[in-house]
Amino acid sequence: MWTVQDRAVLDSLETDGELTGDWARLPVSSYRPVYEEMVAEMARRGLDCRGRPPVWAWLGPDTRDNAVAVTAEALLCPETDEEYARYIILDLDVPDERVLLSSYGRWNDFMEAILLGGRQTTMDWSIDREELAGVQACLPRVPARYVLGTRPLEPFDPEKEEDEDDDF
Numbered sequence: 001m002w003t004v005q006d007r008a009v010l011d012s013l014e015t016d017g018e019l020t021g022d023w024a025r026l027p028v029s030s031y032r033p034v035y036e037e038m039v040a041e042m043a044r045r046g047l048d049c050r051g052r053p054p055v056w057a058w059l060g061p062d063t064r065d066n067a068v069a070v071t072a073e074a075l076l077c078p079e080t081d082e083e084y085a086r087y088i089i090l091d092l093d094v095p096d097e098r099v100l101l102s103s104y105g106r107w108n109d110f111m112e113a114i115l116l117g118g119r120q121t122t123m124d125w126s127i128d129r130e131e132l133a134g135v136q137a138c139l140p141r142v143p144a145r146y147v148l149g150t151r152p153l154e155p156f157d158p159e160k161e162e163d164e165d166d167d168f
Contacts (some may be wrong), residue, residue, distance in 0.1 A: 001092040001099075003057035003138055004153055010088070011105070013140045019142040021053035027075075034111045037123060038138055039145075042100050044063065047140045054138035057092060078153070087153040094139060103127050104136040 009019050026032060035053045042049055078084045106124050113121040127135055 001057045001094050003055060003090050003092065004017055004087050004141070005090060006086055007088050009090075010150065013142075013144045013147065017088070017144050020140075021049065021055050023053055026053065028120055030115065034114050036116075037110075038100075038107075040127075041123070041125060042138060042140060045100055045139075047098070047100055049140040052140075052141060053143050057094070057099070057137040057139060057142075059135045059137060068141055071156070076126070078155075084153050084155060088150050090142070090150055091148040092142065093148050094137070094142075094146050098139060100138045101127060101135050103131050104134045105131060107136060 005019065008138075011044055012052075023032065026035065032053075038054055039049045042054060076083075076087065078087065102123075102125055108125075110121060110123045
């Protein structure tokens with residue numbers, strides 16, 4: 001599992017021994033009602049966020065590929081070397097019972113219905129065998145002991161994609 005975070009979380013991991021969510025750091029403040037739905041579902045499953053938003057992560061056995069860059073670029077929109085340098089990737093080993101997995105595609109549909117459609121809807125928490133948009137992982141916190149390592153976020157490399165295609 002992996003998560004992309006601001007480099008400042010390294011201080012939090014060192015001083016507090018864990019990474020937790022913070023409502024003040026939401027990428028878009030209007031997302032809070034939808035994030036609160038995730039917190040409520042986590043609570044129903046015994047994962048207590050203690051009044052904070054969850055920490056988002058992604059499944060992946062080996063994150064040293066372009067999938068990390070593509071996801072990070074879609075979510076964070078870094079453009080310059082300085083913007084990329086703000087972020088790090090934390091590779092994680094999280095016990096199954098400490099994480100809520102859900103469909104990223106369904107989550108986006110749910111967010112759109114709530115935030116843009118103005119209609120009430122419910123989230124489908126199931127996960128299909130092959131989630132085209134990926135499986136997201138939400139954790140109430142990330143203790144330092146879950147962190148296997150850190151590395152810089154690197155931009156998407158089209159040549160790397162071509163090299164991977166040549167392997168077949």
